[in-house]
Amino acid sequence: MPVSSHYRAAPRFLELGDGFADPVQPARFPQHRLRFRNQRWAERIGLGELDEAEWERHFARFEPLPENVSEPLALRYHGHQFRNYNPNIGDGRGFLFAQLEDPVDGRLLDLATKGSGRTPWSRDGDGKLTLKGGVREVLATEMLEALGVYTSKSYSLFETGENLHRNDEPSPTRSSVLVRLGHSHVRFGTFQRYLALGDRERIERLLDYSVRHYAPEAAAEADVPAAFLRIVLERSAALCASWMVAGFVHGVLNTDNMNVNGESFDYGPWRFLPTHDPRFTAAYFDHAGLYAFGRQPQGVLWNLARLGDTLAELTDPSELERVLGAFPEHFLRHHREKLAARLGLVAPDDHVAMELQSVCRAFLEESQVGHDRFFFDWFGGAASEARAAASPEAERYGGPGFTALRRAMDACAPIDAMRLAQPYFEGAGPVTLLIDEVEPLWDAIAERDDWSLFEQKIAAIRAMGEATGLASAVRAR
Numbered sequence: 001m002p003v004s005s006h007y008r009a010a011p012r013f014l015e016l017g018d019g020f021a022d023p024v025q026p027a028r029f030p031q032h033r034l035r036f037r038n039q040r041w042a043e044r045i046g047l048g049e050l051d052e053a054e055w056e057r058h059f060a061r062f063e064p065l066p067e068n069v070s071e072p073l074a075l076r077y078h079g080h081q082f083r084n085y086n087p088n089i090g091d092g093r094g095f096l097f098a099q100l101e102d103p104v105d106g107r108l109l110d111l112a113t114k115g116s117g118r119t120p121w122s123r124d125g126d127g128k129l130t131l132k133g134g135v136r137e138v139l140a141t142e143m144l145e146a147l148g149v150y151t152s153k154s155y156s157l158f159e160t161g162e163n164l165h166r167n168d169e170p171s172p173t174r175s176s177v178l179v180r181l182g183h184s185h186v187r188f189g190t191f192q193r194y195l196a197l198g199d200r201e202r203i204e205r206l207l208d209y210s211v212r213h214y215a216p217e218a219a220a221e222a223d224v225p226a227a228f229l230r231i232v233l234e235r236s237a238a239l240c241a242s243w244m245v246a247g248f249v250h251g252v253l254n255t256d257n258m259n260v261n262g263e264s265f266d267y268g269p270w271r272f273l274p275t276h277d278p279r280f281t282a283a284y285f286d287h288a289g290l291y292a293f294g295r296q297p298q299g300v301l302w303n304l305a306r307l308g309d310t311l312a313e314l315t316d317p318s319e320l321e322r323v324l325g326a327f328p329e330h331f332l333r334h335h336r337e338k339l340a341a342r343l344g345l346v347a348p349d350d351h352v353a354m355e356l357q358s359v360c361r362a363f364l365e366e367s368q369v370g371h372d373r374f375f376f377d378w379f380g381g382a383a384s385e386a387r388a389a390a391s392p393e394a395e396r397y398g399g400p401g402f403t404a405l406r407r408a409m410d411a412c413a414p415i416d417a418m419r420l421a422q423p424y425f426e427g428a429g430p431v432t433l434l435i436d437e438v439e440p441l442w443d444a445i446a447e448r449d450d451w452s453l454f455e456q457k458i459a460a461i462r463a464m465g466e467a468t469g470l471a472s473a474v475r476a477r
């Protein structure tokens, strides 16, 4: 198999020993039709030279990669789902397929599946992923990456030729298997499982493993569990801030969907918000709006407190409480940074950054300007004045709220004025991924097997990420 010298197998999960995963067999599918191949990430990890047959062998038939995990592993975890503890979950339709070291920055990466068949944790599920679910995960990850959100990547998507039955899609519906490239699948719920089982020894093992591979800076501190919680909290605050600036609603912020590396993953009923509305909710089944746009910071903090409950087995809980108390400060600081970055601006000092944050938020809420439209129109601040004046939403750029915002933007400098010369900024408007675009894009596939809208959307999203520079910022992390 033609792996390049960039390929670095690193099957570290085995260091955890027994009790963390179950070996499983991948499903056999009647058909393998490649629908998405993430060539740029494949090249980065040394797998870009695989030909079609090899790609299919590894990412549809799941033959192990060289020197890697020898048998797929369904990972064990629990989690709070909509605040109710569920001890019956785990990898019910996925497994860890391989681990690799990122040749660029040394991160330990996982290739893991979604829709690869039943496992001991499937309960009464079929272990499969609908094609629409796969398409939606690819779109979400591409858009988030382009907007500078630290996210898992969609690595491969095969259509698999089965008919699935779901309550939330017209059924029967087409099937797929996704491979996701992520910075670990250690979830808050992985820790929670061993608290629920009263297994302190495995909490210690999991913490050692997590510190060694994902938070080595905690190792030298006097209180390692508290240092680990602090690091996870800072990363999660940064992630949540970047969702808020992206206008992204994850939809299912359960503790089993949060990773200790602050990497966003597992995309189900996600939505992007059309205009700033704190009550905007993604999941049709989230009747109480628990995970509405404006409640995401609270949701993330609540989840961090559940991770803290587990770490309290190993250290003084009052120290963990102190760590949790710092969430708002970290969230707001990251939010300021990400907001300025999405506007293509650099604030000269904290005072201006805080002012920009407060007036921008007020303006977005009051004016109900299109969320993406605003950032498109005003990228680079004053330098975009003429472009903004020609926007279909130009009439919203007036009044006292806007005057205050304009003053704050004028006090900042553009990150790189040259970016405005990119063709993207001469286009008619922002690249967006609102539900009104996702549904027709899926309908073209469902009704006519027409993948052109999907492919064009991905190309447009990538071009946007390159034009704003936000995509390269996240890739370098």
Ligand code: AMP
Pocket (backbone or CB within 6 Å): 088, 089, 090, 091, 092, 093, 094, 121, 122, 123, 124, 125, 126, 127, 128, 129, 252, 257, 266, 268
């Ligand atoms: P999710 O909502 O995707 O985060 O999944 C929550 C839990 O339900 C996890 O344990 C999944 O593995 C499991 N699950 C979701 N869909 C299926 C399915 N079709 N078959 C088996 N398990 C599933």
Ligand code: MG
Pocket (backbone or CB within 6 Å): 256, 257, 266
């Ligand atoms: Mg999940």
